[in-house]
Amino acid sequence: MPEGPSIVILKELVQPFKGKKIISVEGNSKQDIQRLAGQKVIDFTSWGKHFLICFKGFAVRIHFMLFGSYRINEQKESKARLSLQFKKGEINFYACSVQFVEDDIDLVYNWTSDVMNDNWDATAAKQKLIEQPSMLACDALLDQQIFSGVGNIIKNEVLFRIRVHPESEVGRLPIQQMEELISEARNYSFDFLEWKKNYVLKKHWLAYTKKTCPRCNIPLIKKLAGKTKRRTFFCTNCQELYK
């Protein structure tokens, strides 16, 4: 559930509730969720992995972390963290982080760093990479201030696609590879979106969870790489290490 493209799918699914009034609220969130009762949803939007429900003067931020999930017009067995009931239908969130954003979201969020956003700015991402040359490519892709919305699957697939070793230092990347890393972070995210919508995402994984390299058939390395120590799959033959 948690990577950026999955949040975009959710945003599309809840569009019928835009402009609608919340009749009642339930859930085991520790936040004061009852303040949402009677409120009208002005908009649903997102920044990276943050799903945002906008109201007059504030917003609700849902973060699904690793285990979060949702149901629209149906319920799970387990107790919802937040359940929004409308005259016609309901939206239920489970095992997620719920927070209120009291400030104007245009001030809180930098839309240019969201790889799925129309305002995505590749040049800004490049500048951030250049400013942190010793950062490893596998960590850079997971940095939400640079590539908001990119998660561990996208990280692995982007690096495999562009043939860059995950432990390469971004400052050592030839400019062409750096630009490819940036453009593919966005491109792959949109491929992810389409594949996920069509329930064929896993089928398209080339490196993530794979045992052998689909290009040269040698075993892939599986390692907890970088400062982020996340599962990383790579081929030492066709992914070049720049350091």
Place this chain on the structure above:
DNA sequence: CCGGTTGTTCAGCG
């Protein structure tokens, strides 16, 4: 049944 994880924050320590 157990181990592992599409993620993030924070306390504690050196």
Place this chain on the structure above:
DNA sequence: GCGCTGAACAACCG
């Protein structure tokens, strides 16, 4: 104050 580590959270899959 810093960076690093581990815990916490908590659900599902193989």
